[in-house]
Amino acid sequence: GGEGIPVIKVPLAKGPQARSARRVIGVLRPLAEAHDEVGDREEAGKLLREAQALLADDPAPTTGLAGALERNLAKHALARGEPREALRFAQGALARYEAAQSPHEILLASLLVAEAHNELGEFALAERAAQRALTIDSERLGDLRSYNGGQAHMELGIAQAGGGQLSSARRELQQAVSDLRSSVGENGPATLRAVAALARLDGAR
Numbered sequence: 621g622g623e624g625i626p627v628i629k630v631p632l633a634k635g636p637q638a639r640s641a642r643r644v645i646g647v648l649r650p651l652a653e654a655h656d657e658v659g660d661r662e663e664a665g666k667l668l669r670e671a672q673a674l675l676a677d678d679p680a681p682t683t684g685l686a687g688a689l690e691r692n693l694a695k696h697a698l699a700r701g702e703p704r705e706a707l708r709f710a711q712g713a714l715a716r717y718e719a720a721q722s723p724h725e726i727l728l729a730s731l732l733v734a735e736a737h738n739e740l741g742e743f744a745l746a747e748r749a750a751q752r753a754l755t756i757d758s759e760r761l762g763d764l765r766s767y768n769g770g771q772a773h774m775e776l777g778i779a780q781a782g783g784g785q786l787s788s789a790r791r792e793l794q795q796a797v798s799d800l801r802s803s804v805g806e807n808g809p810a811t812l813r814a815v816a817a818l819a820r821l822d823g824a825r
Contacts, residue, residue, distance in 0.1 A: 770799030
């Protein structure tokens with residue numbers, strides 16, 4: 621895996637320069653996510669472990685940086701099929717953001733909490749987290765469509781389908797597919813996941 625991703629040698633910060641280490645973490649995070657997206661879990665994990673080590677040496681890590689890395693770790697755990705570990709990281713990020721009262725970041729962490737609960741079959745908890753994300757997105761954007769709103773509709777629909785609320789689940793998943801197609805296109809990973817969830821639901825009729 622990893623074809624098409626340039627090899628970037630990241631110099632690890634030495635000495636007390638926390639700002640330098642934070643810049644390195646800022647490079648490692650999206651690079652790890654890119655490796656996860658093409659299925660190179662091993663390299664993604666290695667990069668995230670480097671980022672964790674740098675963050676552990678930071679005497680005063682920012683909420684934004686620590687929470688963002690926890691979100692990356694949650695996404696990586698989901699990609700590896702380890703939703704319980706993903707939930708732990710996502711809830712850690714959510715707690716940081718709640719303490720900082722950061723609505724947009726609370727939305728992002730709530731989406732990961734919802735996805736992890738859905739993967740674990742904990743549909744009532746997933747529905748609660750997805751509804752929270754959707755509420756925040758609606759308060760920010762009103763009726764405008766968004767990628768995050770599409771994801772929230774998707775997790776809500778998956779949760780409702782798991783809980784037997786088939787009609788409302790179908791509406792949510794149809795909205796998710798529409799929102800995600802308009803924001804990231806037909807072939808975006810989130811779009812494909814929403815389409816697959818809707819197809820499963822239609823196949824169960």
